[in-house]
Amino acid sequence: MEGKMRRRLVAFLVILILAAGFGYRYFQNSQGGNRRVELREDGFYPKELTIRRGDVVEFVTTNGEPFWPASNSHPLHKAYPEFDPKRPIPPHESWSFEFDKEGEWLYHDHLSAYFIGRINVVGENEKIVISVCSDLRKLPLEKKEQCWEDMLNDALLQKGVKYAFQVFTQIYASDPDFILTSCHQHAHTIGDFAYAEYRKSQELEKLELPPETVYCNYGFYHGFIGHMIEDNPDPQVVYETCDFLEKKYNKTIPEIRQSCYHAAGHGLVPEPLSEKQWGDAQAMIANGLTVCDQVSTMETDVRQCLDGVFNVIAIWTYSEEYGLKPDEAHPFSFCEQQANESHLQACLYELAMPLTRYVRQIADLTPVIKRYISVIKDENAAKIIINAFVAGSVTQSLVNDEIENYIAVCRALKAQWQESCFRGVAGGLVAHGHPGQEHLKGFAYCLSRKFSAEEQWQCFGYLFNALHWVYNDEKIIELCGLIPENYRTACFLPLTATPS
16 A cells, blocks of 8 residues: 555655646736637637637637537536537537637537647636646536646647656546546546647658556547547548558557547547437437448447447437437336347447446445346347456446455356356456556456455456556566466457457
């Protein structure tokens, strides 16, 4: 425990130093009145604006396409919820908002989240406002998220993607809230920022991607590639992009191909611009499903693309966007309407993960599983749901060091469901684990004395199955040498599962 606290303190001190570089910012008070911000081809102009509390800002676009200015963080806009028109704004219209809260408000175009801006709101009688990012411990969560985004974008613009992930790792190590608010989504944000820089030249051949982009289950690619495909929703573009990335990076980024196809699925489901589509999930994803079905001759490519499509719908459903909301009685009823087995399986997997919203503590896991599995008649479908749900629930236990308690949870299930549960735990540990050290808590978990020797061997099999997604063969061999010799045959079992 002392070692853990020491590491967290060191990481926190590093974050203080990083934040100090831009944490205190002084803004001259502006003249009051109405102000105007334009979304142009290269982003918002002006990118930063200082106004008085009570001033009205008019947002317009010159791009000839709908836009949607809203406060961070994407996609839920929690920092300043009122700063959100709740709908796309047609290109010939404007949207105006009166800023009645003092502070620094980062915002973005919800339809193209890589376009970002900042509104600084000062008091009527004050000359300056001081940024609070230099003392993250005192901030409410919404403000923290703004500061994290500022730090990550600042790092990327200064020294590139690799440095942004160095800052990312320090934040992860210093603040449990960074994990609880989804480190995958924060990695996604770096991908958003990186795409904003990439689109200036759009030279894929010159793109340099460091191994750190695998952190937190490849979230970077779900932002970066998602935007790329959203701008170019063509099956051939998907195939050529993913094929190129695999050939260039397969030795350093082992599952970049699969992550690319998953991210492409994200990009194939654009925000529904017409309110006539709202409430009709099938209509929103119809084109995406069609493209995914023809995007590759490889079944794994197609499945990852479909997962990406249904992941978007899962997010919109559980955040109740675009007229969608979860079916509390039967959350998988939408999946059962799908046309074929591959669509059904992808839908079940993605709609299972948000069920973690019903879990406050590990003791809630078993009743939630039994409640929602009771409506599923197909045994294979039940296993898919359990695997995804358990994997998605791991983040809270990573923070509280309660992973060992999952052993009792999985054992409490029917015998035919237990393997899916244990695989989910291993996948979640890798997907949400400490960047660059995803194996550590998994090793401790698999060596738990609550496991029998046979169960420990199986646990290492599930864990290394997931680790193959983030580590290359050389690293896998190195890590395999660190576990007890009698378990090392588990390091290279056939890959049958993916981290969630």
